Amino acid sequence: MMSELNPGIILILGALVVPLLPGKLLRGIYMLVLPVIAFAYLQSLPVGEMGQIQLFDMTLVTLRIDKLSLVFGYIFLIATLLGVIYALHVGDWYQHVAGLVYAGSAIGAVFAGDFITLFVFWEITAISSVFLVWASRNSSAMASGLRYLIIQVGSGVILLAGVLFYFRDTGSIAFNAIGIETFAGKLILIAFGIKCAFPLLHNWLQDAYPEATVTGTVMLSAFTTKLAVYALARGYAGTEILIPIGAVMTAFPIFYAVIENDLRRVLAYSLNNQLGFMVVGIGIGTELALNGTAAHAFCHILYKALLFMSMGAVLYRVGTVKGSELGGLYRSMPWTTAFCIIGAASISAFPLFSGFISKSLIMSAAMKEGHFWVWLTLLFASAGVFHHSGIKIPYFAFFAHDSGKRCKEAPTNMLIAMAIAAAFCIGLGVYPDPLYALLPYDVKYVPYTLEHVVTQLQLLLFSALAFTVLMRTGIYPPELRSTNLDTDWFYRVPGRHLATFANRFRSLTWEWLADTAVRGATKIHDALYRHHGPEGLFGRTWPTGSMAFWTTVTLGAVVILSYL
Secondary structure, eight states, X not given: OGGGOOHHHHHHHHHTTGGGSOSHHHHHHHHHHHHHHHHHHHHHOOSEEEEEEEETTEEEEEEEEOHHHHHHHHHHHHHHHHHHHHTTTOOOHHHHHXXXXXXXXHHHHHTOOBHHXXXXXXXXXXXXXXXXXXXXXXXHHHHHHHHHHHHHHHHHHHHHHHHHHHHHHHSOOBOSOOOSSSHHHXXXXXXXXXXXXXXXSOHHHHHHGGGSOHHHHHHHHHHHHHHHHHHHHHHOTTOTTHHHHHHHHHHHHHHHHHHOOBHHHHHHHHHHHHHHHHHHHXXXXXXXXXXXXXXXXXXXXXXXXXXXXXXXXXXXXXXOOBGGGOOOTTTTOHHHHHHHHHHHHHHTTOTTSHHHHHHHHHHHHHHXXXXXXXXXXXXXXXXXXXXXXXXXXXXXXXXXXXXXXXXXXXXXHHHHHHHHHHHHHHHHHHOOHHHHHHSSSOXXXXXXXXHHHHHHHHHHHHHHHHHHHHHHHTOSOOOOSOOOOXXXXXXXHHHHHHHHHHHHHHHHHHHHHHHHHHHHHHHHHHHHHHHHSTTSTTTSOOOHHHHHHHHHHHHHHHHHHHHO
């Protein structure tokens, strides 16, 4: 039975022990061991479908091991270990439990072989992850977490509805290729799209991630959206509608990220941008494109975690990540600065950094399949991400004007987590073969060709030149205290008014019902009192003779009626 246990269960059950452990040291050692045990256990599992459970007419496959699930399972476990290291200084076991359950449920979903198992883990990710937002323990985080929970649970409800229709149509709950030809396929795609932050469905990400705790945001950046990418790759590879959806995802966040002042929110927008590359790869659906999606998801989790870690360290030490309030921190936090620059170089796809060896797979697949305009959009998006994440994040946080803020360097455990992530970013960029060997398909690809390197360096050079010119001329949007409106305005503001109206209507309805009930009870009371009170017909004292007479009359009437 142990050989059929989903690796995610190890983290979920292990998390339940965390509150019982005394002392931060013992708790930290225990949490570090959990993902290591899960990783070793995963290495021992054979390829195939295991953990089959018969449920009514359905066969659940709780554990499916293949190359696609393995590459996501490996990076999820690596991200879990990095998240644990980064959070070792935190004494709040509440966050540790939520993070481990969240990571375990995401891993459990990756290895699910049927829709029911996927749905169960899908919902656990939603419920457990919201506690990383609420752990900030302020009114803004509470409101944001509630919105996040509604959207994430709503995604699960839509998924379940789609699964029920799928089972009705096919008689199967196996989680394989789905397609959008049927109503069930469309419903499931919407559920996956919500979690993947498709355009117009994306605002929960920018709303919730920056409100989470310093360590919680790092965990959030790794799992939810990448689980959706995995689900799309499993169920909708080659679905062409995903190509324009992904292309839009790469482009529109650029404009928001450039004008955003909160640097963690900038990273949330750049997360949308990077997801777009993966969605395009899934839509193209060739072996090269799907390899690119898996490789980019792997690399993205690492460099995005590194960037969120560096901004988390700034927030932890300085108390803010507003670009308008930062600058000059390279003097106080040199190691954090260096690690942030490595993350920025990776997300910008500099040669010798991880983003270059993964993003180029997708762009090569787009050009190979004749999607010239999509390739051009991806090229524009690559320049844009260099602007807002490659330059803006490190520049405004650590350089730019000197804000005068002086602080300690990040805690040692944070620096170790950042150092490991940075080592992965450089190591994979220099030597990508081990990652390529993990990918789902055996496709030979050489990223370091003269054409690729020169094209990318030209793109980066002109992007840097454009940033410099815009800054020198004052055209580049300055970092200002501001609130940027996104498409969530259309449901947050009207929704607030609707909720206020609904609450007022409920209050008035309750008052009317209560008033009506009181008036009715009063009338009944008055009628009873009128007849049964001291002066009422049935309450008055009658003479004995009169009572005897009427009793005799009544008995006589009964006797007569009985004979009739």
